[in-house]
Amino acid sequence: MDKHAIVQQVIEHLGLELQAAEQAARAAHETATHEENIAENKYDTLGLEAAYLAAGQARRVEEIGLRLRVWRQLQVRPYRDDQGIRLTSLVLLADEGDQQRWLFLGPEGAAIKVQVEQCTVLVLSPDAPLGQRLLGRHIGDEVELTVAGRAQRHEIIEAY
Template sequence: MDKFLLQQQVLERLAVDLLQVEQAARAAHETATHEENIAENKYDTLGLEAAYLASGQARRAEAIRQVMVDWRQFRPRPYEASKGIQLGALVCLLDADNNKQQQLFLGPAGGSMKLLGGTQPVQVISSEAPLGRALLGKCEGDEVAIQVAANRQQFEVLRVC
């Protein structure tokens, strides 16, 4: 699986998200500033609510832009067994409970999404996610456990590249 192609897919998905958020921000701004939405009394809050929404959408757009900068600057390196799993690793895990395999791509924050790496789904996670944190420094054959609420999940690291 090509890490560069996965990175490109993340950037493409983020670009689509950014476009949608920008469109939503413009629509909310237009609603907030439209002359028909001028408050006629203290209970007429449509314009105010739209202004809050536009402001939130603008902040979300800026956050996506920053995530895109981080992903553009990100350079996944080949796996080095002496260092264990690091940012940029492509990891195959075996879930101990149901014997299912899953592919994970450990990347910068903000890119959590599911992609297709060839024919297999790949979950993109950050090192800030509980599973991402637990994977750092682990090697092939190691076991990884995380606590999610009252459930303890255990995995085995099958492959890393």
């Protein structure tokens, strides 16, 4: 499976998310600076509220832009057994019911699913609970994760 295709889809997704955030930030800024929103008395807070919203939207644009830059600069590396699973590893897990799923460990900020070669791949960060448990592990290892008070065991079937 092509890991570069996964990275490209994440970049496209973040690009669309950035466009939407920029549009929302522009609209919030226009609302905050519109002449009708100038306070007429100390109880008239519409303009102030709009300014807070505009500031929050601007921070969101900045955060998404940063994540996008990180993903664009990502160096995709092959899995090496001597290092185990690490950032940019593509991993096939099987649970106790032999249900299999693909995971890609990427940088922070893109917990999404992508389609590559008719497979669904969950992109997660090494900071996610499952991502933390996978780091440094090898093919054949088992990882355990407690979800909603129930322990789930997964075996690492493949890694790239």
